[in-house]
Amino acid sequence: QSVLTQPPSASGTPGQRVAISCSGSTSNIGSNYVYWYQHLPGTAPKLLIYRNDQRPSGVPDRFSGSKSGTSASLAISGLRSEDEGDYYCAAWDNSLTGLWVFGGGTKLTVL
Amino acid sequence: QVQLQESGPGLVKPSETLSLTCTVSGGSISNGGYYWSWIRHHPGKGLEWIGYISYSGSAYLNPALRSRVIISVDTSKNQFSLELSSVTAADTAVYYCARVDSSNIGGFDYWGQGSLVTVSS
Numbered sequence A: 001q002s003v004l005t006q007p008p009s010a011s012g013t014p015g016q017r018v019a020i021s022c023s024g025s026t027s028n029i030g031s032n033y034v035y036w037y038q039h040l041p042g043t044a045p046k047l048l049i050y051r052n053d054q055r056p057s058g059v060p061d062r063f064s065g066s067k068s069g070t071s072a073s074l075a076i077s078g079l080r081s082e083d084e085g086d087y088y089c090a091a092w093d094n095s096l097t098g099l100w101v102f103g104g105g106t107k108l109t110v111l
Numbered sequence B: 001q002v003q004l005q006e007s008g009p010g011l012v013k014p015s016e017t018l019s020l021t022c023t024v025s026g027g028s029i030s031n032g033g034y035y036w037s038w039i040r041h042h043p044g045k046g047l048e049w050i051g052y053i054s055y056s057g058s059a060y061l062n063p064a065l066r067s068r069v070i071i072s073v074d075t076s077k078n079q080f081s082l083e084l085s086s087v088t089a090a091d092t093a094v095y096y097c098a099r100v101d102s103s104n105i106g107g108f109d110y111w112g113q114g115s116l117v118t119v120s121s
Helices: none
Strands: A009-012 A018-023 A034-039 A046-049 A063-068 A071-076 A085-093 A099-102 A106-110 B003-007 B018-025 B034-041 B047-053 B059-061 B069-074 B079-084 B093-101 B108-111 B115-119
Touching (some): A009 A018, A034 A071, A046 B108, A071 A085, A099 B047, B018 B034, B018 B093, B018 B115, B047 B069, B047 B079, B079 B093
Parallel strands (some): A009 A106
Antiparallel strands (some): A018 A071, A034 A046, A063 A071, B018 B079, B034 B047, B047 B059, B069 B079, B093 B108, B093 B115
C-alpha cells in the first residue's frame, strides 16, 4: 500500500488530454512539493515535473502539474503513443524522521 | 549529462546481504548540493525510497528499513553503495540509484536503469 494514492490506470486516444491524480496527506503533499516521474518500458525513470508545476529543460509543455491542498495532478495534453508508460508522483513526508514517499503508479495506455 | 549505473549480483540467498554499487559518470559525486539515493520497485507495486547519502557521508534512511540498511560513498571511485542485510523474498525488486538535486530541483533528477535483484535459494 503506497502512501500516495494514484489510480492504477488511465487511458486516452492520440490528441486527447488525460489527467492523473495523486492524493496524499498534510504530512506530505499538504506541506511539501510534488514531483512526477515518467517510466517508459526499458528506460530509466525520468523527471517530468518538479516543485508542483515546474518542467525541467527538455520536457514538452504538453506535460503540466498542479497541486491543491493534499492532492496533485499531472495533465498530459495532445496525447501521443510514445507517452504510454507508467507515471509516479512523489513527495517528501515529514512524519517520523522524514522520508520520500511515492504513489503506486498509474499505467497510461494510449488507445 | 550525468549518468548512473547500478551493478551487483542479480540473485541473493535468503538471510544473506544484498550489495549493490552505483557508478556515477558525467559529474563528480563530490559536488555539493546533491544526495545519492537508492530506490526500489517491487513487482506490481509502487516505488519505495530506501535512503540517500551526501558526498561527505551523511546518510538518511527510510525508517522502515533503517535497521538493515547501510549506504556508503566512495568519492575516489565516484561510486556509492547499498547493503541490505537479512534479505527475504520480500526484498525481491528492481533497485534504482538516483541523484537528488537538493539545492535546485529538490527531487530525483537522474536515475539509473535499474538492477533486478531476486532473493531465492
